[in-house]
Amino acid sequence: MTTITAHDIAFRGAWAVEAEGLVKTFGANRAVDGVDLRVATGTVYGVLGPNGAGKTTTISMLATLLRPDGGNARIFGHDVQRESQVVRQLIGVTGQYASVDETLSATENLVLFARLLGLSHRAAKAKAAELLDEFGLTEAARRPLKNFSGGMRRRLDLAASLIAQPPLIFLDEPTTGLDPRTRSQMWDTIRRLVATGSTVLLTTQYLDEADQLADRIAVIDRGRVVAEGTGDDLKASVGSSSLQLRLQDPRDLDDLRVAIERVLKVTPTVSPEAGRVTAPMDDPDIVTELLVTLRDEGIRLSELSVQKPTLDEVFLTLTGHGVEADASGAESANELEGSRA
Amino acid sequence: MSAIATTTITPGADRTLKNRVSLSQSLAHTVTMAYRGLLKIKRTPEQLFDVTLQPIIFTLMFTYIFGGAVAGDVQNYLPIIIPGILVQTVISTSIVTGVQLREDMDKGVFDRFRSLPIARIAPLSGALLADTVRYLIATTLTFAMGFVMGLRPEGGAGGVLAAAVLVIVCAWSLSWIFAFFGVIARTASSVQGISMLILFPLTFLSNAFVDPSTMPAPLEWFANINPVSHLVTAVRDLVNSGTIGADFGWSLFGSAVVVAVFAPLTVRAYMRKA
Numbered sequence: 001m002t003t004i005t006a007h008d009i010a011f012r013g014a015w016a017v018e019a020e021g022l023v024k025t026f027g028a029n030r031a032v033d034g035v036d037l038r039v040a041t042g043t044v045y046g047v048l049g050p051n052g053a054g055k056t057t058t059i060s061m062l063a064t065l066l067r068p069d070g071g072n073a074r075i076f077g078h079d080v081q082r083e084s085q086v087v088r089q090l091i092g093v094t095g096q097y098a099s100v101d102e103t104l105s106a107t108e109n110l111v112l113f114a115r116l117l118g119l120s121h122r123a124a125k126a127k128a129a130e131l132l133d134e135f136g137l138t139e140a141a142r143r144p145l146k147n148f149s150g151g152m153r154r155r156l157d158l159a160a161s162l163i164a165q166p167p168l169i170f171l172d173e174p175t176t177g178l179d180p181r182t183r184s185q186m187w188d189t190i191r192r193l194v195a196t197g198s199t200v201l202l203t204t205q206y207l208d209e210a211d212q213l214a215d216r217i218a219v220i221d222r223g224r225v226v227a228e229g230t231g232d233d234l235k236a237s238v239g240s241s242s243l244q245l246r247l248q249d250p251r252d253l254d255d256l257r258v259a260i261e262r263v264l265k266v267t268p269t270v271s272p273e274a275g276r277v278t279a280p281m282d283d284p285d286i287v288t289e290l291l292v293t294l295r296d297e298g299i300r301l302s303e304l305s306v307q308k309p310t311l312d313e314v315f316l317t318l319t320g321h322g323v324e325a326d327a328s329g330a331e332s333a334n335e336l337e338g339s340r341a
Numbered sequence: 342m343s344a345i346a347t348t349t350i351t352p353g354a355d356r357t358l359k360n361r362v363s364l365s366q367s368l369a370h371t372v373t374m375a376y377r378g379l380l381k382i383k384r385t386p387e388q389l390f391d392v393t394l395q396p397i398i399f400t401l402m403f404t405y406i407f408g409g410a411v412a413g414d415v416q417n418y419l420p421i422i423i424p425g426i427l428v429q430t431v432i433s434t435s436i437v438t439g440v441q442l443r444e445d446m447d448k449g450v451f452d453r454f455r456s457l458p459i460a461r462i463a464p465l466s467g468a469l470l471a472d473t474v475r476y477l478i479a480t481t482l483t484f485a486m487g488f489v490m491g492l493r494p495e496g497g498a499g500g501v502l503a504a505a506v507l508v509i510v511c512a513w514s515l516s517w518i519f520a521f522f523g524v525i526a527r528t529a530s531s532v533q534g535i536s537m538l539i540l541f542p543l544t545f546l547s548n549a550f551v552d553p554s555t556m557p558a559p560l561e562w563f564a565n566i567n568p569v570s571h572l573v574t575a576v577r578d579l580v581n582s583g584t585i586g587a588d589f590g591w592s593l594f595g596s597a598v599v600v601a602v603f604a605p606l607t608v609r610a611y612m613r614k615a
Binding site: 041063064065067078082083084085086088089090091092093095097099100101102103104108112113115116117118144160165167197 | 613
């Protein structure tokens with residue numbers, strides 16, 4: 001293990017990524033509209049947002065694939081525009097759609113990329129074999145990629161990004177479209193990468209994924225960072241899980257609402273058509289009390305479930321352009337937004 | 342599982358890196374990219390139909406249709422028409438380069454090429470270099486057809502070989518024009534359309550098939566300055582008498598100019614494409 005001293009941090013670029021006011025416009029559409037990001041070396045940074053939020057465009061600019069229309073970005077202190085060729089030696093990019101050659105086999109792909117990265121023919125073959133083994137693709141190594149499953153393609157794509165052992169890896173939606181098992185394999189791989197000292201910047205549509213993997217998360221919407229912080233920070237700003245109750249007899253709806261207000265001390269949302277009541281659940285412990293109360297009062301439930309905050313709710317809360325932008329949520333969003341200035 | 346877990350990655354700040362790609366590296370990258378092109382041909386050999394069938398059919402057709410009218414008989418026409426057909430066939434093959442480049446660039450793998458620390462020109466120059474294999478096939482088949490039909494080149498094997506190399510070099514240079522269309526066009530079929538529109542007049546308004554002095558004055562004037570005519574004449578000199586004339590020099594000069602203009606244009610357009 002190397003010891004990192006204060007000197008190292010001060011003079012050796014503690015930031016893997018520094019972006020200030022990145023802008024990219026496509027015609028009238030400001031796909032990225034002033035994004036600021038700071039990713040500390042050796043961490044996993046999650047960029048969370050829905051489709052079309054500007055995640056891929058942001059990554060493309062950081063990875064020198066797109067020229068920013070405004071702002072600037074540095075990778076380990078190297079400007080992405082002026083020193084693009086240096087930056088390319090420091091990064092690995094795994095795109096949303098597998099960026100490997102469909103007509104070639106897995107081995108041919110990896111050997112090709114390794115040769116382009118300057119490895120000798122022999123070293124390239126050895127590296128390809130090593131990576132195929134690492135990613136469990138050895139058996140399929142000689143088959144054309146046309147017959148590969150989505151998960152296999154994604155693994156090969158990631159393997160291709162690791163040939164040069166880059167200190168910074170961009171993963172654009174690494175698990176979108178993967179089945180749960182393949183997804184958790186991908187998560188393990190990402191964790192192992194970080195254990196070797198890599199910095200990872202990943203984009204995702206899933207709050208859960210960002211929460212599981214990322215040390216810090218930026219929520220991005222309509223080309224802007226609307227919140228930044230740790231997973232806990234974000235969850236605190238979004239609020240808690242919610243409790244959903246469905247009644248056997250819809251006539252009990254008012255009684256249920258009163259009981260919830262009394263026991264949980266929150267105002268529930270009532271959907272009379274469905275006979276359903278939704279209430280924020282800050283403290284799971286007192287739910288027991290609510291259930292006991294309901295039994296005592298003879299209010300019979302047909303269904304009970306707990307809903308975790310979804311990305312939708314994160315956006316509703318953080319961006320305010322949802323149906324219910326309650327005061328506290330908007331406040332904490334502003335607070336988080338202020339912290340990036 | 343071992344590979345990732347055991348190797349520690351050199352921190353970004355500890356690396357000494359250059360922001361430039363040297364010429365020898367650029368050449369190495371081009372050769373590797375060309376190797377990719379050859380692998381692709383190996384995987385989908387059907388993409389060679391045009392370079393195998395066109396020389397055979399065109400050579401047969403043109404020689405027997407025009408031979409009697411232009412040169413009295415087929416035997417006398419062969420030394421004139423074979424170099425003409427050769428140039429026309431090989432140059433029109435270079436259109437395919439642009440079409441295939443367009444199709445190729447739409448694939449995800451080009452994103453990876455653009456994120457790698459390689460010479461920017463390599464994905465293009467490599468694809469173009471691999472295409473010289475296509476020109477080689479077309480050239481070989483055209484000469485073989487000519488030979489079967491009775492052409493006995495007085496320039497000898499050396500002259501034929503030199504002519505083949507000259508045509509391939511010129512076609513490679515011209516393919517930068519179509520590569521440029523390939524990069525800027527939105528669809529592969531539009532590349533085909535634009536390229537044919539340019540190439541068709543260029544090859545026919547030349548001395549490839551008939552003597553320009555039989556044309557109306559404006560056409561004759563154009564046919565005489567047409568670079569294709571210079572190339573055809575240079576090839577005829579080599580094949581029929583084994584000599585190198587001014588046309589040889591003009592052909593190479595023209596090719597160099599095309600590359601000097603279109604290679605940077607193409608690379609710039611390629612880099613700007615998202």
